[in-house]
Amino acid sequence: MTSLFSKFDGTASALGALVQAGGRNPFAVVIEKPISSTVGVIEGRETLLFGTNNYLGLSQSERAIKAAQDAVGKYGVGTTGSRIANGTQSLHRQLEQRIAAYFGRRDAMVFSTGYQANLGMISTLVGKDDYLILDADSHASIYDGSRLSPAQVIRFRHNDAEDLHKRLKRLDGTPGAKLIVVEGIYSMTGNVAPIAEMAAVKRETGAYLLVDEAHSFGVMGEKGLGVAEEAGVEADVDFVVGTFSKSLGTVGGYCVSDHPELEMVRLNCRPYMFTASLPPEVIAATMAALEDMQEHPELRTHLMANAAHLHAGFHRIGLNASRQVSPVIAVTLESLEQAIPMWNRLLDLGVYVNLSLPPATPDHRPLLRCSVMATHTPAQIDQAIEIFRQAGLEAGAIAEPAAL
Structure with a gap:
């Protein structure tokens, strides 16, 4: 029997080979204890955290921790229901109002995860007579949303x-709505979308535009609203999707929009309708972290300065790092024979990053994916660069010793 x-x-075979080659399962690393936003205990050792997406360091916000503690005492630990049943509490409405107001939008929907926000919005917005036009390097949540939708995917x-313009022009005269989906910052490589050019295509072709600002919310723009704010094209974006699990350090997702029909989306969106809502302590912590982000715009300044510091250091020591400066910096390696020993050696020496392997990587080469925080100190970044230099030399990813 099969x-x-x-x-x-x-x-199973591939994972066994990874563990045999490096002595560890790279997808089962346990952070035993967070010491701060930038340092955790892994395998009993203090380790610099450069793979957490905790861009503003707010997972350790004292305000957010206090808000969560207070909410548990007042509301309990969970809602036990979905948003359309018993799962909407006053805190959920407050958060939606605050997120909508922060973006200057009419309304917001809050989801239990960022993954569900993409899954829900994409699968609900486009129907069988519509077209979904995706960037080829879209996140798994976007592709999974497209699979749940009956729309034709391009x-x-x-x-x-x-290329986006060319593909939309081919649809001239065809019935059905067209929805373009792009990301602000692409989570694997750190590439930043040319959103002004995308918005121009949207205007010319009459399509709708959804931008996933998961990795750019709190990072780019004067208020931290993402790439659309940075480029001055917010009015061209019909739907902004994002997550609380990056810059705000909690968990959950959202969509904001000026379309009044968003209220009807609530009643047709299965990942929203049939999932238990976020617990009150998470909602309270998220609102507190949002206040932190609003009151401390200098966090974004520190974050981008730190990103530039690490990016320049990687290039200086001879690593093939991302072309653009963003808080996501990917080091591309040529083979698994380089990537696995280097990732393991980094952890041995006290730096945790993410190991990304083909076929999940854009060009089918392995990546060491780093994420920078506003709370990293210059000394921590210099230490990480030196450890990368040592591990890179040992793994053959750096051809010659490079002076720091």
Whole structure:
């Protein structure tokens, strides 16, 4: 009889090879204790955290921790229901109002995760007679949302507004709505979308535009609203989707929009309708972290300065790092034979980053994906660069010793 699990044989074999080559499962690292936003205990050792997406360091916000504690005492630990049943409390409405107001939008929907925000909005907005036009390097949540939708899916080359325009022009005269979906900062590589060019295509073709600002919310723009604010094209964005699990350090997702029909989306969006709502302590902590972000714009300044520091350091020591400066900095390696020993050696020496492997990487080469925080000190960044230099030399990712 065929095993139900035989389909996973390839994954099991690949994971076994990874563990055998490096002595660790890179996808099962345990942060045993957070010491601060930038340092945690891994394998009993204090380790610099450069792989957490905690861009503003707000997972350790004293205000957010106090708000969560107070909410538990007042509301309990959970809602036990979905938003359309018993799962809407006053805190949920408050958060939606605050997020909408912060973006200067008419309304907001809050989801239990950022993944569900993309899954829900994309699968609900486009129907069988519509077209969904995706950047080829879109996040898994976007692709999964497209699979739940009956719409026809068209992909365009990554960050290529000209290719987007060409594919939309081919649809001239065809019935059905067209929804363009792009990300602000792409989570794997740190590439920033040319959103002004995308918005121009949207205006010319009459399409709708959804921007996933998960990795750019709190990072870019004067108020931290993302790439659309940075480029001055917020009015061209119909739907902004994002998450609380990056810059705000909690968990959950949202969509903001000026379209009054967003209220009808609530009643048709299955990932919203059939999932338990966020617990009150998470909602309270998220609102407190949002206040922190609003009151401390200098966090974004520190974050981008730190990103530039690490980016320049990687290039200086001879690593193949991301072209653009953003809080996501990917170091591309040529082979698994380089990537696995280097990732393991980094952890041995006290730096945790994310190991990303083909086929999940854009060009089918392995990546060491780093995320920078506003709360990293210059000394911590210099220490990480030196550890990368040592590990890179040992793994053959750096051809010659480079002076710091």
